[in-house]
Amino acid sequence: MVAIGDGVISQLRRGVLEFCVLALLRDDERYGFEIVRALSQADGLVTSEGTLYPLLGRLRKEGVVETTWRESPTGPPRRYYRLTPAGRSLLTAFTAEWVRFRGSVDTLLETGALT
Amino acid sequence: MTTTTSLHPVAADYLGRLDRAARRLPRGERRELVEEISAHLIEATEPAMSDAEVLTVLDRLGDPEEIVDAQRPQERPRTDSRGLHEWAAIFLLLFGGFIFLVGWFAGLVLLLSSRAWDTRDKLIGTFIVPGGLAAALVATVVSASTETCSSLNGGVQHCTGGASTLRNIVGIALFAFCLLGPICTAVYLARRAR
Numbered sequence: 001m002v003a004i005g006d007g008v009i010s011q012l013r014r015g016v017l018e019f020c021v022l023a024l025l026r027d028d029e030r031y032g033f034e035i036v037r038a039l040s041q042a043d044g045l046v047t048s049e050g051t052l053y054p055l056l057g058r059l060r061k062e063g064v065v066e067t068t069w070r071e072s073p074t075g076p077p078r079r080y081y082r083l084t085p086a087g088r089s090l091l092t093a094f095t096a097e098w099v100r101f102r103g104s105v106d107t108l109l110e111t112g113a114l115t
Numbered sequence: 116m117t118t119t120t121s122l123h124p125v126a127a128d129y130l131g132r133l134d135r136a137a138r139r140l141p142r143g144e145r146r147e148l149v150e151e152i153s154a155h156l157i158e159a160t161e162p163a164m165s166d167a168e169v170l171t172v173l174d175r176l177g178d179p180e181e182i183v184d185a186q187r188p189q190e191r192p193r194t195d196s197r198g199l200h201e202w203a204a205i206f207l208l209l210f211g212g213f214i215f216l217v218g219w220f221a222g223l224v225l226l227l228s229s230r231a232w233d234t235r236d237k238l239i240g241t242f243i244v245p246g247g248l249a250a251a252l253v254a255t256v257v258s259a260s261t262e263t264c265s266s267l268n269g270g271v272q273h274c275t276g277g278a279s280t281l282r283n284i285v286g287i288a289l290f291a292f293c294l295l296g297p298i299c300t301a302v303y304l305a306r307r308a309r
Contacts, residue, residue, distance in 0.1 A: 032151055033158040040175065048177025051185035053151040057144065075157055 022091040029082035064090055125169040126156045133179035140186055148186055197308045201231050208240060209301045212249025219247050231308035240304055244296040251293035
């Protein structure tokens, strides 16, 4: 038996993760912990929750999300993330691309040919 | 949920380890990362939790080193990128003009194809000064020749006399620019490619 290289899966994961974050923010703003817990509940998407925070910081630096502080009913203020217009159009573009990509790979994996 | 912001000792210890691991990050990034993880711990743990419960939260969070590594990718190209390719580009942009000018163009190709510099760096490298130090030599020759006699209308010699002071100043300024420009650019490019 040949095992799938761990590198392949982690590269795939790394490639799509930022778009998963953007997708989570499509309809509503969310605070960091909320985003991290939502993603880590998805099967096979996140190996360690902590590494998502650097990703959130990078998305903010790239201008695809923006943040605001809001009071929390239970503790210190929370930093909320929401999509910027640039983030929204990036998500739309990725969604279209992903559907094509997934379709081709699925077809190949299932039938062994592109019909 | 409790409203207190004091952390479980095991979580506080973890946060300390993260802060130490994050020492290699730029100050702003380090502060923000520790702030975010601290907020995470406040949400996910409570001081009254058992050690085992807190350790479970920390396991999910991951190793502090791993988290700091995830912050690094944007730093990595800056530290690794000053390789042979970049030093060759800088050297050839500076001195390549003396190798029949071809050397400078080779330097230009290396500059433009490197990922260590952004567009602004590349523009500066290209235009200050085309030809590199060889341009200073050309500038000297040109300004020297304009100071002497120039041939006008087929054989009539026109010699510059009174205007030569101005010419001299312009010539010296041009020479200084062609000499200092490439040197400053080389230093700039070497620093920016980090």
